[in-house]
Amino acid sequence: MLILSRKTNEKIMIGDDISVSIIEIRGDQVRIGIDAPKTVKVFRQEVFDAIKAENKAAALSAPVLPVFPADAKRESV
16 A cells, blocks of 8 residues: 655655545545546545345346246247
8 A cells, every 4th residue: 555645735646647635624624626537436545345245146136037927828929
């Protein structure tokens, strides 16, 4: 992990097209701004973890498929 020190209004560049700006420092909270292309997804860690958990639960759940009687005829379109 790279650890950097920044002051208010200073930036960190990630690659050529992502910048992280320090907007405000108040007590133990730091407000940051992230400028990235729309194709780059940016989430807070707790939101990212919730998305991953929901995706995992959905992948593990059995799909509900309709049950058709064995002697039912299929309609032709």
